[in-house]
Amino acid sequence: MTRERWREIRALIERDIMDGVLEPGARLPTEPELATQYEAGRHTIRRAIAELAKEGHLSVEQGRGTFVQPRPMIDYPIGRRTRLRRNLGAQGIDVTSEPFGADRIPAEGRVARMLNLSEGSPVIASRRLSHADGVPVSFGTLYHDAERFPDIAERRIGLGSVSAVYRSYGIEDYLRGQTQIHARPARSEEARRLRQHPDMPVLVVRALDRELDGTPLAYGQVIWSAARVRFSINIDDEDAG
């Protein structure tokens, strides 16, 4: 029995992807076909494919096949003024987003602390999924004080960007306060939403937006596809671009 045959196969397939023998979007031969081609068992093939899928090179779809996946990386600047549309638009990326639910819930723990509200005060949690050039890149929840922004969920549906919603409340400018970033494996439901393989990690970004005088505006948690996004922190730049 050979030693770590799945690694050899993994490397062979990866080489074919890198060399362009397997073009982005192309379908791999079926697992039994690969098994005979590489003179290995189907388990071994699956292990190699799983590894490549985890790294974002392949996307495995039950009942359809296994496909070579292109991996565009977008660069998302984080700074004093962090604006999704303006920042990505400058890179020639078309950003769209769709709401998928909003709730009026009592603020608890971190949300209450960050928004400077007492535990249990009502907040509006509005959820959105964002696409860049048609591919899902992130989804997340934004929490607002329900007393100050009672109808924010409705306004977010009508108006495109967060900035536009704030302008409708008379807030012309706001700044990004604290931002926290960490990474972890994706839950299966998150992977499904982002249309990425379950083994690909996600980046979790928690952030607080403030008015110019320091008043907390919104606290949010956004899950980003680690395969599709990279963050840039430009501390000096006024516009974070």
Place this chain on the structure above:
Amino acid sequence: MTRERWREIRALIERDIMDGVLEPGARLPTEPELATQYEAGRHTIRRAIAELAKEGHLSVEQGRGTFVQPRPMIDYPIGRRTRLRRNLGAQGIDVTSEPFGADRIPAEGRVARMLNLSEGSPVIASRRLSHADGVPVSFGTLYHDAERFPDIAERRIGLGSVSAVYRSYGIEDYLRGQTQIHARPARSEEARRLRQHPDMPVLVVRALDRELDGTPLAYGQVIWSAARVRFSINIDDEDAG
């Protein structure tokens, strides 16, 4: 036969960890034992264990066993003044680091551009592995202009922190310029260095340090364990703490 039994088993083990039935550091029963206990095949058990290991709850060691892993999260602030020791020391974390190699190589591509050197100019690449409270948390490479800092590798061995090395060159202060963050699955060698499971992701941080007048000092790429670190970006704070 096929009702995703491995997910059930995964959930059962995870519950035992969360409830404290399995304490941090405890060894799980062997795979064959778990197989009989849960009335499943060994493959199914392994699938459940692999998932939990990927999420950082378990650490699997060939020839020894499978252990419940505690997951301390350290908070690493990124700001104008980003200093490993001072920032983590303030959290009561003991930071140590050891060099593991240095080379004099020609600058290429990104390194040359960031350091404002012409392609092929000699740079010193010095590599270090850092521990927080004895656990490896990151390793990476720092690139310096070889003309300006010819013996930086030697000085980094003698002196503890990066700041101390710069002071020995007469540089009293420096600022963090651009920082880029992204996440990806760990290569097996990286996982070994960080003593984390191969399926746990890593965070990749690329950063440029500048002198107060803007002159590039060093460009670095550091791989952080996603299981053990979280980044905080405090844009307003002068000391990023």
Place this chain on the structure above:
DNA sequence: ATCGATTTGTTCGTATGTATA
């Protein structure tokens, strides 16, 4: 220092369920 027992890692074979076209 060596051997053997223990435990996880890899591989094969085979069968059956589930999703897609």
Place this chain on the structure above:
DNA sequence: GTATACATACGAACAAATCGA
């Protein structure tokens, strides 16, 4: 409905790493 292709599952054997006698 049928065929195709991936997902899950069981069993068995051997390899590799670890540890203690």
